[in-house]
Amino acid sequence: MPTPSRETAERLDRTDPLAAMRTRFSLPEGVVYLDGNSLGALSVGVPAAVRTAIVENWGQHLINVWTDDGWWDVPLRVGDRVGHLLGARAGQTVVGDSTSVHLFNVLTAAARLRPDRRLLLVEEGGFPTNHYLAASVARILGLEVRRIPMPDMASTLRRLGERVAVVTAGAVDYRTGELWDVRAVTAAAHDVGAVAVWDLCHAVGALQLTLDADGVDFAVGCSYKFLSGGPGAPGFVYAARRHHGGIDQPLCGWHGHAEPFAMVPDYEPTTGIGRLRVGSPNILSMLALDAALDVFDDVEMAAVREKNLALGDFFIEAADAHLAGCGFELVTPRRGDRRGSQVTLRHPEAEKIMRALNQHGIIGDVRPPSLLRFGFNSLYISYTDIFTVVEALRSCT
Amino acid sequence: MPTPSRETAERLDRTDPLAAMRTRFSLPEGVVYLDGNSLGALSVGVPAAVRTAIVENWGQHLINVWTDDGWWDVPLRVGDRVGHLLGARAGQTVVGDSTSVHLFNVLTAAARLRPDRRLLLVEEGGFPTNHYLAASVARILGLEVRRIPMPDMASTLRRLGERVAVVTAGAVDYRTGELWDVRAVTAAAHDVGAVAVWDLCHAVGALQLTLDADGVDFAVGCSYKFLSGGPGAPGFVYAARRHHGGIDQPLCGWHGHAEPFAMVPDYEPTTGIGRLRVGSPNILSMLALDAALDVFDDVEMAAVREKNLALGDFFIEAADAHLAGCGFELVTPRRGDRRGSQVTLRHPEAEKIMRALNQHGIIGDVRPPSLLRFGFNSLYISYTDIFTVVEALRSCT
Known part of the structure; x- marks a missing residue:
């Protein structure tokens, strides 16, 4: 397994069978939204x-x-x-x-x-x-x-x-x-x-x-x-x-x-x-x-689940590779069959880090005092989004 | 008190201080809506x-x-x-x-x-x-x-x-x-x-x-x-x-x-x-x-109440004058201080009558087996609406 990189992410996105689903959501420009496990994003069909x-x-x-x-x-x-x-x-x-x-x-x-x-x-x-x-x-x-x-x-x-x-x-x-x-x-x-x-x-x-x-x-x-x-x-x-x-x-x-x-x-x-x-x-x-x-x-739940597991795997691998020594602890189980569609990291400065992420346009949430939660909605989250978050986490610590 | 007529109704509408409020609601053309006591009409500001x-x-x-x-x-x-x-x-x-x-x-x-x-x-x-x-x-x-x-x-x-x-x-x-x-x-x-x-x-x-x-x-x-x-x-x-x-x-x-x-x-x-x-x-x-x-x-509840009492009075007077012998019984108290904002009539053919009213574009409702309910929202109901209903009730029996 090569070290997860932005290039890896982009390659995974190119072959993602659900990639096109992102166009079905009205996401704001420049935002990486990893809080869809709290409030999901707007589907384009809803206003009409x-x-x-x-x-x-x-x-x-x-x-x-x-x-x-x-x-x-x-x-x-x-x-x-x-x-x-x-x-x-x-x-x-x-x-x-x-x-x-x-x-x-x-x-x-x-x-x-x-x-x-x-x-x-x-x-x-x-x-x-x-x-x-x-x-x-x-x-x-x-x-x-x-x-x-x-x-x-x-x-x-x-x-x-x-x-x-x-x-x-x-x-x-x-x-x-x-x-x-x-x-x-x-x-x-x-x-x-x-x-x-x-x-x-x-x-x-x-x-x-x-x-x-x-x-x-x-x-x-x-x-x-x-x-x-x-x-x-x-x-x-x-x-x-x-x-x-x-x-x-x-x-x-x-x-x-x-x-x-x-x-x-x-x-x-x-x-x-x-x-x-x-x-x-x-x-x-x-x-x-x-x-x-x-x-x-227009999707099979099997494909949705497969992708959010893969997004989680990619998050964890990228965190392993790029966040070593930054003080994060992975709280979510590594094994896919013991994981939902989110990854939670523990860090003593969780709130400060999340505010810094927000400055990068990244939205996750914090469960005080120390948990940073990142949720993956397979229908609008890309591997590139995940890599962007891990990179930002590195820069925030 | 003269016999309530369409002219009386129109005169009352001309001096109704709440008459202009009707423009704040999106009511369908040709409909007299006396079921706002069940589901109120749409205010124009809601969609935006x-x-x-x-x-x-x-x-x-x-x-x-x-x-x-x-x-x-x-x-x-x-x-x-x-x-x-x-x-x-x-x-x-x-x-x-x-x-x-x-x-x-x-x-x-x-x-x-x-x-x-x-x-x-x-x-x-x-x-x-x-x-x-x-x-x-x-x-x-x-x-x-x-x-x-x-x-x-x-x-x-x-x-x-x-x-x-x-x-x-x-x-x-x-x-x-x-x-x-x-x-x-x-x-x-x-x-x-x-x-x-x-x-x-x-x-x-x-x-x-x-x-x-x-x-x-x-x-x-x-x-x-x-x-x-x-x-x-x-x-x-x-x-x-x-x-x-x-x-x-x-x-x-x-x-x-x-x-x-x-x-x-x-x-x-x-x-x-x-x-x-x-x-x-x-x-x-x-x-x-x-x-x-x-x-x-933009209204005082005193004015809203005053008008729905007056609408009720007008309904009852018009019914007295024009529906005698048609088989209706007034169920709602005549006294304003014992009446909410609706008038209910009993008739053995309530359901049939309401269907006939619907053909005239009049919407009220029925509580089976015999009650016809007419609710008055002061903000969008006119005296002319009331007279239209009483006339239609006469023609339906």
């Missing part, structure tokens, strides 16, 4: 789609948009588009609300599927909201939360056995980019009869997810990272079809009712995933996401 | 505001929109704009999520303020979701729900006394348009030490609300009806400042944390209304609402 929704649909059709333009079913239609990227057959995914709202809802529903069990296992170090909501659900249902390091999760499940009601974790650690084994942890949960709830915020749109095949029970996530749905774009929730009849969730609204327009005072959920709908969905944000998803119609 | 948010802010600033463009604080900033229309001083209202999510959250928080009480009173006939969520909250906290007709609510509170934890109701009945006495019911609740939670979906933007002066504890609502925020525009939640320190809500996310970017695993709510924020807010929908609120900067 939203304008049409506002001016032609809402503006001209008024209340009839819900029926004539099919907007009542947008959460399910767009849900299926997201579900396709999750490895979920149609009718198991719905979009709307936020990841937090969905997580609260399905953690509660999941625990109610195991009413005689008392433990709720949460990934130690997982996203803060997930801890807050797990504690809230535990309080409501009289459960006990245990924070478990992910490397110990499967063995902990075996040890605690039938005391565990629910286990919840992110597929990818949001700080380190470490990828966990969704299938294995889900299987370990099922071996003791527990229910597995996954947070896919840092996975959807970056990994080849196979929720149906992995036997996942429930999953939630956002659409504003690798899906590029826009700021605060809707969350999604997946529930395996085998659970649909038993979902008993706390947030029950008229959009999830069996006969919403009968307007009766007793809740009777609709069949299927639709019962996880709550109130009126934020349609404008949802149609921005719908337009953003168009780029995924 | 959303386009700017997408193309210039998100597209160009990427992740930095949250800081550089002030988007992190949009839920509070727009919340204050809505709060102004509620009669709420700044710092007590936040927008985001949906009405349902907020209602679940504050019903739970309200009941937790009265841990030794067992009863949750809900307006009989209130919006279906409110019943579903009240039942859900009651189940979680071990409360008992009682459905109480609104005319009996104050006396019921007095009778049940200190057994009542929370009372929740809509300020305006969504079917009949009947307006309830927010101040009196709140006072009756407080007299027995209960907490009052109001649903303002059919009130905000139409009535002169005075939540602070009325001593309301909590309120929720949507922004897609009289506020014209767009399809599924964000909900809002108001909490009186005196409660802020004690709000203990089930949906606790990192946006409501005291130090969101510290990313610690234990929830510590921020001070103030911000603790009712949950996950990432749906910014595009929120900025559409922000633009839609601009029209309210």
Whole structure:
């Protein structure tokens, strides 16, 4: 392997089968954007789609948009588009609300599927909201939360056995980019009869997810990272079809009712995933996401995943070659099968370094005090971008 | 009083101080839109505001929109704009999520303020979701729900006394348009030490609300009806400042944390209304609402209320004069102080009549089996529109 150089990067870009996808995004001139794992870049089709929704649909059709333009079913239609990227057959995914709202809802529903069990296992170090909501659900249902390091999760499940009601974790650690084994942890949960709830915020749109095949029970996530749905774009929730009849969730609204327009005072959920709908969905944000998803119609997730692994490999090799002695520590696992679509470096002066990178037009982010995160969206990041960042990191230290 | 005629209507329109506001909305040609109480019409400023948010802010600033463009604080900033229309001083209202999510959250928080009480009173006939969520909250906290007709609510509170934890109701009945006495019911609740939670979906933007002066504890609502925020525009939640320190809500996310970017695993709510924020807010929908609120900067709510009462009076008088013997029954109270901003008629052939009105370009809606609803947005409805509807109703029967 030759030392990674700008020439290597340019050669890799020339043979990158996804290189042309970059033209589908409106990226500012002179910016290298490695924070698409926080807020994805703008797809070129989004402004016109939203304008049409506002001016032609809402503006001209008024209340009839819900029926004539099919907007009542947008959460399910767009849900299926997201579900396709999750490895979920149609009718198991719905979009709307936020990841937090969905997580609260399905953690509660999941625990109610195991009413005689008392433990709720949460990934130690997982996203803060997930801890807050797990504690809230535990309080409501009289459960006990245990924070478990992910490397110990499967063995902990075996040890605690039938005391565990629910286990919840992110597929990818949001700080380190470490990828966990969704299938294995889900299987370990099922071996003791527990229910597995996954947070896919840092996975959807970056990994080849196979929720149906992995036997996942429930999953939630956002659409504003690798899906590029826009700021605060809707969350999604997946529930395996085998659970649909038993979902008993706390947030029950008229959009999830069996006969919403009968307007009766007793809740009777609709069949299927639709019962996880709550109130009126934020349609404008949802149609921005719908337009953003168009780029995924033209790529295979296998190719997306292959490229972000290669971008990560190239980042790590270039860092090894060019950043030795600069004080960086690679936090993300080197092995591709243990890595999501980001590389995280530790450096005691992380914040100062990121400000310096910003001066070079490079955008990543910092998780204080010492982590520098760089996310790779295969659809708009090039190998040259990666090399530019590594060079800049060298110059900043 | 002369018989209401098209000439009367045109004369009233000529002296209507709000007549010019109609030019601030993009209404389709030939349509009389009396369903703005379900989905408000498009304000002309919205498309450009959303386009700017997408193309210039998100597209160009990427992740930095949250800081550089002030988007992190949009839920509070727009919340204050809505709060102004509620009669709420700044710092007590936040927008985001949906009405349902907020209602679940504050019903739970309200009941937790009265841990030794067992009863949750809900307006009989209130919006279906409110019943579903009240039942859900009651189940979680071990409360008992009682459905109480609104005319009996104050006396019921007095009778049940200190057994009542929370009372929740809509300020305006969504079917009949009947307006309830927010101040009196709140006072009756407080007299027995209960907490009052109001649903303002059919009130905000139409009535002169005075939540602070009325001593309301909590309120929720949507922004897609009289506020014209767009399809599924964000909900809002108001909490009186005196409660802020004690709000203990089930949906606790990192946006409501005291130090969101510290990313610690234990929830510590921020001070103030911000603790009712949950996950990432749906910014595009929120900025559409922000633009839609601009029209309210140029009117006084007193004038808005005066006009929608006058529109209602004119509708009722014209119906009395021209629809006698056509089989309609006025469901909405005649008295202005007992009426929101809509008139509801009962007719056994409601659905057929509404379809016929649609053929005349008139849009209202039906609540099956027999209610025809006509909502009056003072900012874009004229007296002539009202007369056109009454004439059409006559011709349809």
